Amino acid sequence: MNLPPRAPSMRYADRIHTKLTQALAPVTLIVDDQSAAHAGHGGAAPGGETHFEVTVVSTAFAGKSRVARQRLVYDILKDELAERVHALSLKTLTPEEVAQG
Amino acid sequence: MDKTVEERIRRDITENDVVLYMKGTPVFPQCGFSAAVVQVLSHLGVKFKGIDILVDPALRQGIKEFTNWPTIPQLYVKGEFLGGCDIVRDMYESGELVQLLAEKGIAAQAAA
Numbered sequence: 579m580n581l582p583p584r585a586p587s588m589r590y591a592d593r594i595h596t597k598l599t600q601a602l603a604p605v606t607l608i609v610d611d612q613s614a615a616h617a618g619h620g621g622a623a624p625g626g627e628t629h630f631e632v633t634v635v636s637t638a639f640a641g642k643s644r645v646a647r648q649r650l651v652y653d654i655l656k657d658e659l660a661e662r663v664h665a666l667s668l669k670t671l672t673p674e675e676v677a678q679g
Numbered sequence: 680m681d682k683t684v685e686e687r688i689r690r691d692i693t694e695n696d697v698v699l700y701m702k703g704t705p706v707f708p709q710c711g712f713s714a715a716v717v718q719v720l721s722h723l724g725v726k727f728k729g730i731d732i733l734v735d736p737a738l739r740q741g742i743k744e745f746t747n748w749p750t751i752p753q754l755y756v757k758g759e760f761l762g763g764c765d766i767v768r769d770m771y772e773s774g775e776l777v778q779l780l781a782e783k784g785i786a787a788q789a790a791a
Binding site for chain 1: 710711712747748749750760761762763764765766769770
């Protein structure tokens with residue numbers, strides 16, 4: 579007997595969204611999968627989900643340097659980076675910085 | 680991390696004011712993010728040493744551990760990690776990069 583295929587595990591975009599929401603309680607969170615634009619070159623893979631652009635606005639970044647902010651995000655997403663995500667372009671801002679424009 | 684790799688990184692970032700760990704070479708970058716940083720540095724007329732991590736698997740892994748940063752490119756200025764592509768681009772656009780280079784005594788020309 580052939581069993582139907584399993585439901586695909588949660589998509590990476592959703593995993594990224596869920597983990598960042600839980601860890602940073604962001605005011606704004608945009609997870610943009612740009613894999614299609616990178617298809618066919620370094621790090622791209624069939625099925626996409628390799629290149630993401632993420633914008634996070636969170637009070638968790640207050641008082642932290644740019645490097646410290648990105649390290650925080652990389653650490654939250656270390657499994658995703660290790661498993662599949664090849665490129666993660668980040669915008670990390672505090673609500674105050676957004677208000678200042 | 681391999682001791683020789685660590686020593687090599689320390690030596691490179693100590694002996695050179697500006698070091699870019701990248702995919703490919705400054706003339707032929709193999710990745711858009713590395714290319715973007717090369718473009719910024721070139722535009723500012725900053726002399727830098729580009730190190731191609733694609734030709735050295737031990738260095739490719741080693742630099743990620745050394746910096747505690749999972750992605751390439753990585754830019755070092757005067758032995759200090761400045762950031763990857765996003766940070767370099769942000770700092771360039773805000774003018775902070777030119778300011779920082781000036782503070783560190785590294786020749787650069789303000790973007791026209």
